[in-house]
Structure formats: C-alpha cells, structure tokens
Amino acid sequence: MTQSTLDVATPERVAVELPIAGVGSRAMAYLIDVALLFVVALAGYFALTFLVPDPVNAVVELSRAARIAGAVAVFAALWIYWTVFEVSWHGQTIGKRLMKIRVVRLDGSPVTAVDSAIRNLLRVVDFFPACYPVGLVTMLFDAKHRRVGDLVAGTVLVREEAIDLSRFVAATPGAQALSNTDLDVVTDFLRRFEALEPEARTTLGRRLLTRLGTSPEEAATLDDAALRARLEAKVGGR
Secondary structure (H helix, E strand, O other): OOOOEEEEEOOOOOEEEEEEOOHHHHHHHHHHHHHHHHHHHHHHHHHHOOOOOOHHHHHHOOOHHHHHHHHHHHHHHHHHHHHHHHHHOOOOOHHHHHHOEEEEEOOOOEOOHHHHHHHHHOHHHHHOOOOOHHHHHHHHHOOOOOOHHHHHHOEEEEEOOOOOHHHHOOOOOOOOOOOHHHHHHHHHHHHOHHHOOHHHHHHHHHHHHHHOOOOHHHHHOOOHHHHHHHHHHHOOOO
C-alpha cells in the first residue's frame, strides 16, 4: 500500500514529503498519554486519602453544580496538558514523542498555540459519545488521517523517520561531517536536482554550499555540475 505523505515546499521551492502518521500510531500515542495521566491521577487520589478518608463518597455527596464544575476542571486540565506539551515540545506530547510523531500545520510549519488549543478543545467532539468514535471514523475516511480537531485547526500528524546515517559515510577521508538536518536538506536537494528549475537549482545549490563552509565568492563561481559534485562530496557521494 502506498504511504500517505504531506507534500510541502520550502522557500527555495524544494518539495519535501512528510509521511503521514497512521491511525495506529496516533492511537498508541494517545493511550500512552492517557496511561501517564491515569498514573498521575492515581497518585493524586492516594495523596487525597490522607486528607479525606473516602474521596469517592465525598465527590458523590457534592452538589450537582460542584460535580459539573469538577468535570469541567478535569477537562480543562487535560486540554492544558495536550496544548502545553504540543506548543513547548514542537508538536509533541510524551506519547507522541515515544511514537515518533508530531503535529504540524498543513504547510509543514510548526503548530502554533492557537492551532493546538483548537484541535485539543475539539477533542470533546471527537470523543463523543465515548472512546473517540467520531474521531476514529473521521480519520478512517480522511486521506491524511485527521480527526475533527485537525480539520478545523488545519493540522496534521506526521511521522519522524529515522535516518540511516550509514548511507552518508564519507567515501573519502576528508569529507565533512554534517548534522542530521544538513544531511536531510542536501540529500533531498540532490534527489530532486534535475526536477528543479535551473535558476532556483543554482541559487539553492550555492546557498547550501555556503551553509556548509564554502565561501560565498567561491560558490558564486560554480556552475550546476560543479555544485552537484561538491554537494555529493559533502555526503560521501551517495
């Protein structure tokens, strides 16, 4: 089966494909988060028993308004958990980080506080009436596996694929060691070299070489063939 991807373009008009996170990985990330929250709630419950002998009975004896307020407070706490983590961890919660998936906007840019707040607020719709049937059906029918919250917020979950660094081992002793980010950018550029417009290809190639340590003056003298050869040498010609 063909893997779904999110196609985005960089300012240099280089197309990048981001693999879409499937329903299974999303569900596992959610279950991890819920399990962690359950452990925290359980610890809080036992801590409360030192102050209130029977917390459950104490809740039952509360007024209806107090119970509603408590339910709203619990939802608010869950909403804050997902939103704060997604914003501060660049689209990830603990569960998403363990499953190597993250929330991004449809253009591939990082999720904003407003985007995250909206998608997590609408969990109540996806969860209705219980156990996420609305969200699950929506994800199964949407090509990008988005639930209602994602559709409204304009977000999508993508997978972070591990890079096999052995492919980039230098073929010559003097080849420069690159960061994972630089490896991604350079190899994607080389893979799409022929498909790029000539002017954009030359401009981007020179920028990449400058970023990797070549002086702007020297990079400006290189034609496309020389640029390609230099960049291939940076990643070991592979």
